[in-house]
Amino acid sequence: MTSHLKLAIHITEPWDFERKTGVQELGGWSVDHEDEANAEWEIILDEGFDYHGRRFARLLVSPRYVGEHLSRIFDAVVGFPVRIAHRSGDGGWHFAFAGMLSVKRHYEDKDDKEETI
DSSP states (O other), rough: OOOOOEEEEEEEEEETTTHHHHOOOOEEEEEEGGGOSSSSSSEEEEEEEEETTEEEEEEEEESSSOOOGGGGGGGGGGGGGEEEEEEEETSSSEEEEEEEEEEEOOSGGGSSSSSOO
16 A cells, blocks of 8 residues: 655755745645655645745655765655655656655644753
8 A cells, every 4th residue: 555655845945945935834745755766756845835936736856965875865854855856847857956854743742742942
């Protein structure tokens, strides 16, 4: 059975992404994590965003640095650096963003949340 991995994406480049889109953090899911051979993961966003007159509902992420693999996200404390692509007009992918990818944590009970200072 396929399990959906819930993910959070914080766009760091372009630096004015939040100002242009009004979106601070993107949430979504992927099933591409199940095959360790996948060098890139397609993420279906919970809510899309508008950027330069186009609507985006899916993104493609890959490691930002050579030699890394997306499976390292499970070891990351604050996130894993990624390159982020969106669909281009010809149906391919265009890498246009950089950011941090992390596993989205869900808390059932308020008492289970980690406290932050």
